[in-house]
Amino acid sequence: MLIRKPGKISESEVTPYELYLNRRRFIGRAGRIALLGAIAPSSLAAGDLVPGEAEAATLGPQEDELTPYEDVTTYNNFYEFGTGKADPARNAGTLKPKPWTVEIGGHCERPGDYGIEDIIGRFPAEERIYRLRCVEAWSMVIPWMGFPLKDLLEFVQPTSRAEYVEFTTLYDPDQMPGQRRRVLDWPYVEGLRMDEAMNPLTLMATGLYGKELPNQNGAPLRLVVPWKYGFKSIKSIVRIRLVEDIPATSWNLATPNEYGFFANVNPEVDHPRWSQARERRLGEIRRRPTLMFNGYAEEVASMYDGMDLRRWY
Amino acid sequence: MTKGSGLKATAWALGLAPLFWTSVRFFMDDLGANPIEALLHWAGRWALILLLVGLAITPIRRLTGWNQVIKVRRTVGLFAFFYVTLHFLIYLGLDQGFAWSFIIEDVLDRPFITSGFLGLVLLVPLAVTSTKGWIRRLGRRWQQLHRLVYPAAGLGVLHFYWKVKADTFWPLVALAILLGLLLARSPWRALKKASS
Numbered sequence: 001m002l003i004r005k006p007g008k009i010s011e012s013e014v015t016p017y018e019l020y021l022n023r024r025r026f027i028g029r030a031g032r033i034a035l036l037g038a039i040a041p042s043s044l045a046a047g048d049l050v051p052g053e054a055e056a057a058t059l060g061p062q063e064d065e066l067t068p069y070e071d072v073t074t075y076n077n078f079y080e081f082g083t084g085k086a087d088p089a090r091n092a093g094t095l096k097p098k099p100w101t102v103e104i105g106g107h108c109e110r111p112g113d114y115g116i117e118d119i120i121g122r123f124p125a126e127e128r129i130y131r132l133r134c135v136e137a138w139s140m141v142i143p144w145m146g147f148p149l150k151d152l153l154e155f156v157q158p159t160s161r162a163e164y165v166e167f168t169t170l171y172d173p174d175q176m177p178g179q180r181r182r183v184l185d186w187p188y189v190e191g192l193r194m195d196e197a198m199n200p201l202t203l204m205a206t207g208l209y210g211k212e213l214p215n216q217n218g219a220p221l222r223l224v225v226p227w228k229y230g231f232k233s234i235k236s237i238v239r240i241r242l243v244e245d246i247p248a249t250s251w252n253l254a255t256p257n258e259y260g261f262f263a264n265v266n267p268e269v270d271h272p273r274w275s276q277a278r279e280r281r282l283g284e285i286r287r288r289p290t291l292m293f294n295g296y297a298e299e300v301a302s303m304y305d306g307m308d309l310r311r312w313y
Numbered sequence: 314m315t316k317g318s319g320l321k322a323t324a325w326a327l328g329l330a331p332l333f334w335t336s337v338r339f340f341m342d343d344l345g346a347n348p349i350e351a352l353l354h355w356a357g358r359w360a361l362i363l364l365l366v367g368l369a370i371t372p373i374r375r376l377t378g379w380n381q382v383i384k385v386r387r388t389v390g391l392f393a394f395f396y397v398t399l400h401f402l403i404y405l406g407l408d409q410g411f412a413w414s415f416i417i418e419d420v421l422d423r424p425f426i427t428s429g430f431l432g433l434v435l436l437v438p439l440a441v442t443s444t445k446g447w448i449r450r451l452g453r454r455w456q457q458l459h460r461l462v463y464p465a466a467g468l469g470v471l472h473f474y475w476k477v478k479a480d481t482f483w484p485l486v487a488l489a490i491l492l493g494l495l496l497a498r499s500p501w502r503a504l505k506k507a508s509s
């Protein structure tokens with residue numbers, strides 16, 4: 001069932017984000033215009049988001065087509081299930097995303113243990129199509145389902161002492177067999193500065209392609225921060241804490257000179273072992289140029305005004 | 314059939330099987346979401362495996378007294394070189410799209426690529442001098458020259474170690490094998506010296 005596709009729009013007509021949200025609410029399920037299109041020099045429209053049926057109406061120098069469901073769910077970095085790209089799809093069957101509890105604590109007015117059903121019920125899912133740029137210089141385009149992290153934070157009401165948000169993945173080697181080997185210092189921890197966490201682009205994802213999140217993609221609840229390298233988008237979250245100090249994050253602890261806390265996508269700051277100027281979009285042969293902040297500069301660049309992005313990589 | 318031709322056939326089969334199998338998978342579109350990376354890694358792995366197998370042949374002969382096995386050393390070595398070359402070509406063409414400025418920067422500035430590149434460079438004279446003619450012409454110096462395969466394999470292992478992000482398991486396995494093969498060489502020589 002392929003529904004209406006919007007016609008081509010020129011760059012000058014690119015919809016501002018807030019307006020997009022309103023229009024989207026108005027259009028509802030009938031016209032799934034991609035957020036991607038609203039905030040990048042290209043537009044993407046998917047009909048019914050069934051693999052293969054998704055079609056893109058694009059313009060601008062770069063086309064962004066949805067990465068097929070098959071690729072999104074079989075090519076994953078999720079070391080809790082093994083370090084090979086195909087390992088998570090093979091091994092994540094042991095994860096039990098239901099029942100699931102997320103412990104929210106630290107400097108906020110409403111700390112507590114929240115059941116996943118509770119969270120999903122309280123914050124209705126919307127669809128967001130984002131580019132995902134891995135630090136390893138490959139990328140995808142994924143239609144996520146989820147809600148802004150901002151909504152959840154506003155609900156738990158951070159106090160004035162909360163400067164950062166710290167996220168923790170489940171630690172349970174029975175469910176996550178990759179944790180039996182200490183490739184990283186388990187459990188996986190990630191973090192965001194409060195303004196980054198409150199940015200409207202920052203998403204808590206509960207699904208993709210209109211379905212529940214597959215285990216290998218971080219079921220039942222994961223973070224999606226589209227202007228940062230993929231490892232920031234922590235999966236299978238069991239704890240969210242509002243903290244004063246900058247969280248000690250897993251990859252930063254493992255190799256501090258290669259993975260910084262901010263990890264903003266930046267074509268000008270290379271990884272010590274490879275260039276970040278280009279990336280391979282899965283499904284394409286030639287590499288394409290990587291965009292500053294993964295193409296979301298308009299929405300996020302102001303948060304880093306005056307910061308030396310070479311130092312704070 | 315001449316003596317040892319079954320062994321030769323085995324070496325050829327070992328060298329060609331990965332190529333055959335991966336071609337089948339390539340044409341069946343079974344290389345996953347990132348086939349270029351899959352091919353790059355596949356060729357790199359077989360280059361390293363065959364380098365180590367090639368290095369194991371002399372120790373195997375000495376330890377088991379199975380002299381015939383030496384006949385396949387050249388075949389295995391040349392297949393190793395074949396996969397290194399393929400790996401390099403996949404890197405140049407498919408992975409980098411012949412973007413020379415990026416490639417030169419990689420080779421000069423990134424130790425992980427530099428080490429692999431040096432490994433390849435060391436293997437070139439060995440492949441060139443692998444013919445009967447060169448063996449005759451170089452005499453004793455041929456053996457000395459071909460010891461370069463040890464540093465070449467060492468650079469390959471280092472390259473592999475530097476490549477991985479956190480999981481150093483397989484690079485360390487490769488290192489252990491390489492060190493084991495080096496050890497298998499030296500005590501033998503010491504023994505031989507002592508007994509003569």
Ligand code: HEM
Binds near residue numbers: 360361431466470473
């Ligand atoms: C002695 C020669 C070499 C050997 C034994 C070797 C071996 C390997 C191995 C085992 C891997 C890892 C495969 C995996 O993770 O499964 C690898 C990856 C790689 N090699 Fe080599 N290699 C050699 C030379 C080269 C050369 C000359 C280049 C390019 C100038 C090169 C570029 C690469 C690249 C780009 C990767 C992939 C890195 C990544 O995906 O992160 N290698 N190589």
